[in-house]
Amino acid sequence: MSERPDPEPAATAEQAPARAGRDMEERLPPSLWIRLLVYVVVGHLLAGFIYLLFEVGSKAQ
Incomplete structure (x- = not known):
């Protein structure tokens, strides 16, 4: 038996979309x-x- 219990599916489903959006x-x-x-x-x-157009235009006058 593992020391950590598996997370509940409802809790995981609620957290996944929030994390993906963030x-x-x-x-x-x-x-x-x-x-x-x-x-x-x-x-x-x-x-x-x-x-450049303005510079060339000012030199032409």
């Missing part, structure tokens, strides 16, 4: 990190291009 809130999926990185890089490239 893990999802604390950690983002890898695909979301990749999308975020792409958006940041593309946003910076677009901002740099617009800045």
Whole structure:
């Protein structure tokens, strides 16, 4: 006979969804990190291009 009794199935079922939901809130999926990185890089490239247009335009006058 084991020293620790098995947990009741009802208690385990109640704790599992709460833990899974909490893990999802604390950690983002890898695909979301990749999308975020792409958006940041593309946003910076677009901002740099617009800045370059203003610099070239100011030299032309």
